[in-house]
């Protein structure tokens with residue numbers, strides 16, 4: 001069933017859009033089923049769970065961390081994580097740099113942009129993002145590579161609003177790329193879209209969709 005779900009989602013993706021299978025709260029057997037069906041990119045949002053699954057799953061998996069990350073937990077994933085999606089402060093960026101250096105690695109990250117009309121979402125506002133990039137401390141972080149932006153739309157049924165928010169992030173992505181990353185080919189990823197809105201997201205410039213429940217079913221929180 002997981003294999004079929006995966007196929008169904010994959011069949012709807014535009015060329016150049018990659019699928020991150022969001023496996024948080026699902027058991028290793030579910031991840032293994034997706035792996036056996038060919039999936040190699042997995043997203044987790046809790047550090048302990050990510051580390052535990054990485055230890056037992058095949059080693060050719062690309063592990064993405066998609067949740068809110070506390071600086072004191074970066075060290076646990078630094079040895080293996082492929083992409084950290086939701087960097088929302090310079091402090092976090094510096095800590096990732098420090099831990100990457102310790103592991104002798106270059107870690108790719110995305111900067112999280114806050115556009116949703118909800119108080120609780122993390123991330124830089126568009127203004128804060130540009131300002132942070134202007135200040136330029138990030139340029140000293142030689143062991144992290146800023147590979148693009150990540151955003152979540154408002155949790156709403158209003159598709160026009162979702163489209164507008166994704167559009168705004170896409171414009172910001174283009175602006176920031178031109179202004180700060182024109183000579184950085186690695187700045188190319190736009191992580192937008194989940195089960196409920198990935199179809200809209202990929203129409204508005206997403207290159208990485210983070211899909212969980214459509215593949216694995218509903219999560220059981222405990």
Ligand SMILES: *Cc1c(COP(=O)(O)O)cnc(C)c1O
Pocket residue numbers: 022024045066067193194195196210211212213214
């Ligand atoms: C859980 C989660 C997803 C996946 O959500 P689904 O609705 O199950 O597809 C995507 N992005 C982030 C940041 C998440 O925490």
